[in-house]
Amino acid sequence: MFTLGSVLxxxxxxxxxxxxxxxxxxxxxxxxxxxxxxxxxxxxxxxLEKDLDENDNQPMFHQQKKExxxxxxxxxxxxxxxxxxxxxxxxxxVAVDSRATSGQYIASQSVQKVVPVNQYMLGTLAxxxxxxxxxxxxxxxxxxxxELRNNEKISVAAASKLLNNILYSYRNYGLSVxxxxxGYDTRGPQLYYIDSDGSRLKNSLFSVGSGSPFxxxxxxxxxxxxxxxxDAIDLGRRAICAATFKDSYSGGTVKVYHIxxxxxxxxxxxxxxxxxxxxxxxxxKNK
Amino acid sequence: MDSLVGFVxxxxxxxxxxxxxxxxxxxxxxxxxxxxxxxxxxxxxxxxEIGDGNQFCNLIIRNVSLYRIRNETELTTKSxxxxxxxxxxxxxxxxxxxxxLLLGGYDKKDQKGSLYYLDYxxxxxxxxYGAQGYAALFVGSILDRFWKEDLxxxxxxxxxxxxxxxxxxxxxxxxxxxxxxxxxxxxISVVEKVMINSKxxxxxxxxx
Numbered sequence: 482m483f484t485l486g487s488v489l490x491x492x493x494x495x496x497x498x499x500x501x502x503x504x505x506x507x508x509x510x511x512x513x514x515x516x517x518x519x520x521x522x523x524x525x526x527x528x529l530e531k532d533l534d535e536n537d538n539q540p541m542f543h544q545q546k547k548e549x550x551x552x553x554x555x556x557x558x559x560x561x562x563x564x565x566x567x568x569x570x571x572x573x574x575v576a577v578d579s580r581a582t583s584g585q586y587i588a589s590q591s592v593q594k595v596v597p598v599n600q601y602m603l604g605t606l607a608x609x610x611x612x613x614x615x616x617x618x619x620x621x622x623x624x625x626x627x628e629l630r631n632n633e634k635i636s637v638a639a640a641s642k643l644l645n646n647i648l649y650s651y652r653n654y655g656l657s658v659x660x661x662x663x664g665y666d667t668r669g670p671q672l673y674y675i676d677s678d679g680s681r682l683k684n685s686l687f688s689v690g691s692g693s694p695f696x697x698x699x700x701x702x703x704x705x706x707x708x709x710x711x712d713a714i715d716l717g718r719r720a721i722c723a724a725t726f727k728d729s730y731s732g733g734t735v736k737v738y739h740i741x742x743x744x745x746x747x748x749x750x751x752x753x754x755x756x757x758x759x760x761x762x763x764x765x766k767n768k
Numbered sequence: 769m770d771s772l773v774g775f776v777x778x779x780x781x782x783x784x785x786x787x788x789x790x791x792x793x794x795x796x797x798x799x800x801x802x803x804x805x806x807x808x809x810x811x812x813x814x815x816x817e818i819g820d821g822n823q824f825c826n827l828i829i830r831n832v833s834l835y836r837i838r839n840e841t842e843l844t845t846k847s848x849x850x851x852x853x854x855x856x857x858x859x860x861x862x863x864x865x866x867x868x869l870l871l872g873g874y875d876k877k878d879q880k881g882s883l884y885y886l887d888y889x890x891x892x893x894x895x896x897y898g899a900q901g902y903a904a905l906f907v908g909s910i911l912d913r914f915w916k917e918d919l920x921x922x923x924x925x926x927x928x929x930x931x932x933x934x935x936x937x938x939x940x941x942x943x944x945x946x947x948x949x950x951x952x953x954x955x956i957s958v959v960e961k962v963m964i965n966s967k968x969x970x971x972x973x974x975x976x
Contacts, residue, residue: 645819678817679820680818681818
């Protein structure tokens with residue numbers, strides 16, 4: 482529906498006029514249909530799950546439009562997935578499920594929800610698959626260019642800030658991205674959560690998606706900074722397993738990755754349902 | 769869901785904000801600093817959407833820095849408040865920023881602290897005491913009753929804790945952790961990171 486081109490964001494540019502130096506990072510490259518009010522058109526056909534709930538901080542006219550949007554929604558975005566990541570003493574652990582659903586239909590059980598940005602950074606995918614894949618791939622290109630131009634590895638903070646600024650400039654266009662940028666750089670293991678509303682948060686553990694409350698339960702209960710590598714990977718795997726057990730929008734296979742100073746490595750890829758019963762067997766044996 | 773409380777005392781300004789960052793019912797981060805320093809003697813306390821807050825505060829901070837570099841002089845709190853209000857007002861009908869702010873600052877010239885209340889709609893008011901978010905409902909009356917002009921720092925801190933205790937006690941959404949910052953002639957300093965725990969009606973414990 483949308484093709485790449487260029488559109489001028491006059492308001493954004495005029496308010497930062499003082500800072501106008503051209504960089505390829507500061508472009509707003511989405512072309513909208515050639516009609517009178519393209520921005521409102523984009524808003525009118527896209528509805529996100531969160532828009533259907535009460536949103537206290539939205540201005541009045543946004544709330545009025547919400548009702549119209551609900552009725553005319555042709556594209557529905559929801560973050561039906563479970564992804565998690567956490568940092569600990571020896572690196573970063575990233576664990577994801579691999580189910581894609583469209584309504585109640587399971588579209589695929591083998592989706593790649595982890596996109597490598599470069600050798601030492603991974604991005605996770607939650608929300609709209611196309612949006613996430615495109616923007617994370619784009620981030621990979623920008624990071625590569627940065628390395629070539631500046632002859633040094635880009636930090637996770639800088640990469641996440643670049644993605645954040647790009648997504649912020651598209652914040653009312655109906656994108657659905659709930660991504661985590663996980664990596665290891667000179668400051669150690671780093672983890673940032675990036676959202677399509679423009680939020681960027683740094684913390685030691687995050688879980689994103691419809692199954693995230695379930696994953697948080699297991700993760701918060703077992704997390705410590707000084708975990709061993711084996712225990713950390715097991716914690717990530719168990720948390721996703723628990724989420725796939727409870728959440729119908731998560732399932733498929735559980736993929737676990739580990740990032741340390743040598744880069745990222747895929748640790749395991751297990752079927753979620755088999756994994757659950759394997760853990761049950763283990764518990765029985767331990768008793 | 770964000771709570772910000774601030775008031776002006778004798779040669780200082782105290783501002784407190786809760787440290788939660790969340791999405792719908794989930795708390796994503798519980799050590800989130802909402803009291804952003806604009807320069808050495810001004811704080812912009814933000815509440816509302818995280819993304820808008822980050823980007824808007826960055827906009828203000830960088831433009832204030834640019835002014836300082838170009839003109840070799842610091843802006844007063846009043847000027848920054850007016851500039852911020854103007855940015856919010858011009859954006860509201862085009863590209864609204866969903867942020868409500870408390871701007872606190874100390875001016876060396878006047879040797880006085882000042883506090884401004886700024887709204888996402890572009891309203892701005894110089895206040896002696898005030899709050900943003902749900903905290904405003906509970907804390908407004910406490911400040912009306914107990915705030916006096918030229919409060920000492922100890923009395924001011926006690927009043928602030930009284931306000932935060934009330935927020936923790938009555939707001940059903942759990943906000944236990946607050947960060948209190950002070951601005952005075954020496955600049956910005958973190959006073960306390962308070963975790964409030966009201967176990968029963970009469971006993972109230974605080975842990976730092």
